[in-house]
Amino acid sequence: MFSTSRSEPSRILALFVIASTLSISVFGAACTTATVGQPFSTCFDIYTNAGLTAAQFAADNPGLDCSRLQLGQKVCISSGTLPSNTPSPSPNGTCAEYTVVSGDFCAAIATKFGITVDQIEAFNAKTFQWKGCSALQVGFTMCVSPGNPPPISISNCFAPTLPSCSTSRSMRKVAYYAGFGDRRPCGINIAPDDIDWTPYTHVHFAFATITQGLQIQLDDADVPLLKRLVAQKGNHPQLKVIIAVGGWDFSESQPTRDLFSLVISSAPNRNTFITSVASFLSEFGVDGIEYPGAIERNAPATDTPNLTAFFKDLRTALPTQIISCAAPAGYWFLQGFEINKITSSVSYINMMSYDYHGQWDTNVAGQDPVTNPHTSILDMRDSALLYVRAGIDLSMGLAFYARTYQLANSGCKGYGCTMVGGGAPGPCSAAAGILTQFEVDALVKTGITPTLDIASETYWFDNQGSLVTFDQSDTWAAKSQFAATTCFGGTFIW
Structure with missing residues (x-):
């Protein structure tokens, strides 16, 4: 009845x-x-x-x-209370789980389990890689009840595994434009107007520096270039322009190498610099700032908490602008960062997944002085594992240049050969151990056939007793695919 x-x-x-x-x-x-x-x-x-x-x-x-x-x-359709089918947490305290399938959206999932969309967001606030109801991924395991989030599936208790994401999702594509690229001594100059910015979502202008008075500044020669770059947004409305602060020489050489520590050392100093940054962004119509993590300056231990405080203050002052951080890819350097605290203040982090090896390996304790790829996808995977548990929005770095080694024995070919330092400078790079992509392409056009190393997804060739290790379009594509499938937020080219 x-x-x-x-x-x-x-x-x-x-x-x-x-x-x-x-x-x-x-x-x-x-x-x-x-x-x-x-x-x-x-x-x-x-x-x-x-x-x-x-x-x-x-x-x-x-x-x-x-x-x-x-x-x-x-x-x-009668009086009484609507029966509840809301799941309960598991006896061990873990939430009730649901795996997203094609066509799912939060409202439908909420209806299925007798909960609300707001409850779904609340249940998953601490779920690994949760990006909100607006970015559901097929195959994602989520909470549909209160309780501890689903554990990350790992093969053993010591090794995290990489997450998996759909390759059809939208991702950042970031480029760096270096001001010195328009005034190379070799005559290969590229202005902002010479580049098709259609594929890119962000471009970082490199580099602004810091004055002794803790003000952000731009080299006089770079001012018109930055203005021309910002003007590209008129034809490419998707493009965001970010000013990058730093540069290797500025960060590593005196008298400027200690300025990064000085800027972040106290609240008044941070405020002075941040105020100048806000004015700079407004003056040039720039969308945000990248502040580097200085990693090799033998900086004081106080830099670690001070950098966290700096990013927090910067976000307070720039609530809607893009804030990014260039961060290391190796554990030795990464341990100096409070990444789990910094991530709440930044829009994304650019993981510098290149230069894993180079001519400096002749001076690294425990590292054999042999030739190795500087952009191995195996090293990139290991780097990703360092970040994976924090659920950080990362961009993976792709190198648009080669590393070179002078071989101890010119008869040795490929990776694993003993080397004695960097290969000869190129006419454009003008530095030992490195060649620009233009120089690599010019060498290949002379008839050199590069060899693909499948394991590392890199190419190498011999150049008169030097080994050159680099990437081409297919290995960049393989690394971009890896970034997409392992839930990176995007890639960037350096």
């Missing part, structure tokens, strides 16, 4: 007509329910076919918004 407070014959008949839509509870406190979409999808059709008036239906369903019904949602 149907348990109902209104037993008019017409209603009893109507209830039998839509019996396929009903779930009858044997408990007196529970109402009789109809399921949206089986077959009726509007409040009017449901209560009409149940023999109810609009007022009766509203009384049975207080707070129900008929404009937001979801397929599968239960509604009352």
Whole structure:
């Protein structure tokens, strides 16, 4: 029998007509329910076919918004309480889990489990790699009840595993434009206007520096270049321009190498610099700032908490602008960062996943002085594992240049050969151990056939007793694919 407070014959008949839509509870406190979409999808059709008036239906369903019904949602067609199908946490305290399938969205999932979208967001606030209801990923395991988030699946208790994401999602594509690129001594000069910015979402202008008075400044020769770069946004509205502070020479050489520590050392110093940054962004129409993590300056231990405080102050002063950080890819340097604290203040972090090896390996304790790729995808994977548990929005770095080694034995070929330092400078790079991509391409055009090392996804070739290790379009693509499938937020080219 149907348990109902209104037993008019017409209603009893109507209830039998839509019996396929009903779930009858044997408990007196529970109402009789109809399921949206089986077959009726509007409040009017449901209560009409149940023999109810609009007022009766509203009384049975207080707070129900008929404009937001979801397929599968239960509604009352009698007095009583809507039966709950909300999952409970597991006995061990872990939340009830649900794995997202194609076509899912939070409102539908909420309906399925008798919860709200706001509850889904709250349940997953601490779920690893949760990016919000607006960015659900097929295959993602989420919480649909209170409780501890789902554990990361790992093969053993010591080794984290990389997450998995769809490659169809939108990702950042970041480029760096170096001001000195327009005034190379070799004559290969590239102005902002010479580049098609269509594929890119962000471009970082390198570099601004810091004055002794703790003000951000730009070299006079770079001012017109930055203005021309910002002007590109007129033709490429998706493009965001960020000013990058630092540079290797500025960060490592005196008298400027200690300025990074000085800027972040106290609240007044941070405020002085940040105030100048805000004015700079406004003056040039720049969308944000990248501040580097200085990693090899033998800086004081206080730099670690001070850098965290700096990013927090910077975010307070620039609540809507882009703030990024260039961070190391190796554990030795990364341990000096409070990455888990910094990430809440920055828009994204550029992981410098290159220069894993180079001519400096001749002076590294425990490192054999042999040739190695400087952009091995195996090293990139290891770097990603350092960040993976923090759920950080990372961009993976792709190197647009080569590293070179002078071989101890010119007859040795490939990786693993003993080397004695960097290869000869190129006409454009003008430095031992490095060649620009233009120089690499010029050498290949002379008839050199590069060898692909499949394991590392890099190329190498011999150049008159030097080994050159670099990337080409297919290995860049392989690394970009790796970044996409392992949930990086994007890639950047340096």
